Amino acid sequence: MGLVSMAGTALGFTSRAWSAGRRPPAAQRVGSQIPSWPTELRRLSSGVYAYTQASGPGVDNASLSNAGVIVGPDGLLAIDTLGPPIHAKAFKAAAESATGRRFNRVVNTHHHRDHTNGNCFFAPVEIVSSDYTRQATIDEGIPEHPYDNRPQWQAGMRELKLAPPTTTLGGGATYRYGGTVVEVIPNYPAHTFGDLMVYLPELKILFAGDIAFSYVTPAGHNAQITKWIDAIDRINRMDVDLIVPGHGPIGTKKELADTRAYLELLVAETRKRYAMGMSPGRAAADLPLGRFAAWTNPERNAWNTVRLYAEFAGTLKPAQDLPAQNAAVAEYLALQRAR
Numbered sequence: 224m225g226l227v228s229m230a231g232t233a234l235g236f237t238s239r240a241w242s243a244g245r246r247p248p249a250a251q252r253v254g255s256q257i258p259s260w261p262t263e264l265r266r267l268s269s270g271v272y273a274y275t276q277a278s279g280p281g282v283d284n285a286s287l288s289n290a291g292v293i294v295g296p297d298g299l300l301a302i303d304t305l306g307p308p309i310h311a312k313a314f315k316a317a318a319e320s321a322t323g324r325r326f327n328r329v330v331n332t333h334h335h336r337d338h339t340n341g342n343c344f345f346a347p348v349e350i351v352s353s354d355y356t357r358q359a360t361i362d363e364g365i366p367e368h369p370y371d372n373r374p375q376w377q378a379g380m381r382e383l384k385l386a387p388p389t390t391t392l393g394g395g396a397t398y399r400y401g402g403t404v405v406e407v408i409p410n411y412p413a414h415t416f417g418d419l420m421v422y423l424p425e426l427k428i429l430f431a432g433d434i435a436f437s438y439v440t441p442a443g444h445n446a447q448i449t450k451w452i453d454a455i456d457r458i459n460r461m462d463v464d465l466i467v468p469g470h471g472p473i474g475t476k477k478e479l480a481d482t483r484a485y486l487e488l489l490v491a492e493t494r495k496r497y498a499m500g501m502s503p504g505r506a507a508a509d510l511p512l513g514r515f516a517a518w519t520n521p522e523r524n525a526w527n528t529v530r531l532y533a534e535f536a537g538t539l540k541p542a543q544d545l546p547a548q549n550a551a552v553a554e555y556l557a558l559q560r561a562r
């Protein structure tokens with residue numbers, strides 16, 4: 224057993240090299256076509272790793288996001304830092320153990336806390352984001368008692384503090400980590416109004432952030448959903464073999480096509496119910512989701528109908544409309560219980 228897998232085992236994850244040509248690793252499939260996937264630091268290429276967090280059917284995917292690592296001679300680049308301290312620390316320890324190096328830079332793909340709360344455990348390093356993401360990270364802050372409903376995530380919570388991005392990019396940027404060219408590419412509005420992606424053109428690997436959700440219901444609570452489809456089309460025009468989504472197993476453009484198909488169906492079916500004067504919560508419960516009904520966290524459909532109603536009404540703002548979204552989720556859940 225090598226040093227990497229020993230350290231991994233001690234921390235409760237596995238670390239395996241991915242070397243099966245250009246094919247993505249097969250996630251474990253159960254029953255339907257929805258896979259389960261592990262918590263692991265997976266080597267995608269020389270000096271490139273993806274860190275996924277276990278999820279799949281029957282697992283609440285809230286706050287279970289993915290991250291990435293690019294290895295340079297002088298240090299590591301983190302792509303997102305996860306949310307609860309226990310997750311951020313496990314990711315950081317896995318990467319440092321596997322590479323023997325420390326982090327010297329973070330890129331936040333967007334401001335959501337499951338991608339940025341962990342920043343404080345990587346600081347003091349440069350933390351790069353879009354202008355919008357930095358401001359939204361500051362505006363939303365960290366709640367007084369985060370993850371209160373997850374007792375198993377409480378370790379290290381007192382150390383959690385706000386560490387907003389230190390560098391903002393109006394456009395993109397290119398870094399070089401050893402032989403790896405790392406392009407940071409803005410692609411918004413999409414999942415938020417400040418999404419960045421990390422693209423490795425020579426390796427054809429894309430860290431898409433939450434523009435890509437695979438096998439879990441996409442969370443559109445800060446999105447401009449019609450433009451999100453355009454953002455996916457921009458990825459489809461790129462030379463990409465492997466996509467690390469913000470949530471879900473490592474995949475390809477095939478899984479991204481599923482995200483796009485869900486969003487297209489969502490827009491078309493929500494538009495009909497908006498025209499009928501149906502409430503957003505009822506519309507979410509009434510959506511004919513087909514194969515997407517099996518994706519976890521279906522209550523996010525109610526966030527998404529609220530955002531689309533605002534788009535259709537011409538009142539959409541970048542910030543989340545929390546009261547409207549909470550009301551829609553409550554109505555959605557009540558209708559589901561009554562079925």
Ligand SMILES: [Zn+2]
Nearest residue numbers: 333335414433
């Ligand atoms: Zn997000």
